[in-house]
Amino acid sequence: MKVLMVSDVALPRVNGVSTAIATYRNRLDSYGIETRLIAPRYGDEPQEASTTRLPGWRLPFDPEDRLVPPLRMRRAVCEAASNADLIHIQTPFSAHYAAMAAARRFNLPVVATYHTLFEEYLHLYAHALPERATRALARAVSRAQCNALSATIVPSSAMAQRLRDYRITTPLHVLPTGVPLMHFTVVDRAASRARFRARHGIPNDSPLALFVGRIAHEKNLEFLIEALGHAHGVVPELMLLIAGDGPAADRLREVARASGRTDRIRFLGYLDREAGLPECYAAADLFAFASRTETQGLVLVEAMAVGLPVVALAEMGTRDLLATGHGALVPPDDVAAFGAAMARLATDHALRERLGEEARALAREWSDLTLTSRLATLYREIESSHRRAFQRQVSWS
Structure with missing residues (x-):
């Protein structure tokens, strides 16, 4: 055909x-x-x-x-x-x-x-x-x-x-x-984490939240930066890594500067989906996603395939993935609650491990x-x- x-x-x-x-x-x-x-x-x-x-x-x-x-x-x-x-x-x-x-x-x-x-x-x-x-x-x-x-x-x-x-x-x-799961199956996550962090000057013991995607208004990234501020009340060393680019990148950098947290926010630009992204996911401790209008949210599945626990709003297309309650914390659409969920994952190793295993299992259904x-x-x-x-x-x- x-x-x-x-x-x-x-x-x-x-x-x-x-x-x-x-x-x-x-x-x-x-x-x-x-x-x-x-x-x-x-x-x-x-x-x-x-x-x-x-x-x-x-x-x-x-x-x-x-x-x-x-x-x-x-x-x-x-x-x-x-x-x-x-x-x-x-x-x-x-x-x-x-x-x-x-x-x-x-x-x-x-x-x-x-x-x-x-x-x-x-x-x-x-x-x-x-x-x-x-x-x-x-x-x-x-x-x-x-x-x-x-x-x-x-x-x-x-x-x-x-x-x-x-x-x-x-x-x-x-x-x-x-999602091509074979590209996001990291055999040695600890080694990938160490390599990526060394390459980008990120201490191996710093808690790291990650966003991957296009930097555009609809991704609600200003919400993430504000939520990071709330999370810093509990875990001030938490970093936010933004991997991607797009029409709102300059505006978002201004927001980051105005927040006074430029030392805790890092912009990486686009990474190669097969070569760079899997190590980037492996280097993080949690994946943060706040889009309210996503039709699907492929990056959530990619992150989960690596075993990364997720903090996300369950809106529109992300609801189907997050409805099971596995592999993710789903706070209400409130910036303080979202920041609290980020802080909880950043500080609770056992919770991260449990949700990461659930996330990996859930991602297999989206092969x-x-x-x-x-x-x-x-x-x-x-x-x-x-x-x-x-x-x-x-x-x-």
Whole structure:
């Protein structure tokens, strides 16, 4: 089976969407699914036979991103779709409309993964519009786009409910992105911890909280810095390590300076997901995550796979992972309570050990192998259903 993936973002641009695309493409071939990707070009990426890179415009509010002109995207997608069995849309911009045009032209089933809850984000970028207007716009566009699809994939049950609230009537399939657990299985955690800390000048006995992800407004990182201040009332030596980059990085550094805790907050920038991140996770004592609008929270699973206990808000997509109560402390959405939970984990070795073991066991349920198998099955079901519907239509005409 041949699946055409179409996206306005892909690696080397690092975010949850690009990570999900790469994870699934790395595994789908094992299940008899051949994929082709059409995505923006960011620089001098190496040529890949199964990937078409298109030049695009830099976005002034987020220079990491590119937007491929709609006509250019449409031509490339229509050309590639002539040899596809199904189209999988990953983003709702140029990629979505180009894919829909190709699906109509070649009578192909088309699915989309609803990766991003734009209702919660759009007002952060469209400053000229009131928040009420941006929320209404995001809901209306999502409803129109999803109701034109054969099916919509969502990474969590909370996202599925939100889309039902939007009055989306096409089938919704809850399917999280899997994590390649072999990349996050640290054989000797003590050695990895020592190496990473020595490399970055962090004392081996300093308690260390870690955040990994894009530095953007929606990640609620100012909340983490404020929570660190509350934790310092109990454990003043606790450090916060922030691994990632993004449009709010400069602003967050200003917040860190204003807090007077720059000696306890370290910014690392992006780390290589396979080479650098596992050691970074192994070096930490706890993982802190305060996003309220996450559709899934892949980094939580990565941290848990290494055996790192988590302190996180159970909001939107993180609820499915945190609902078991295993491997994590889930404080209320209150900065003092969050700081207290960080301090508790930082000072209670036995609790860290117990939650770390629970976290490692829980992460195994989110394996990329298991979840890619489900995606391959879903592709075949949707393609088969579309073919049967078309045959019935032809027989009646």
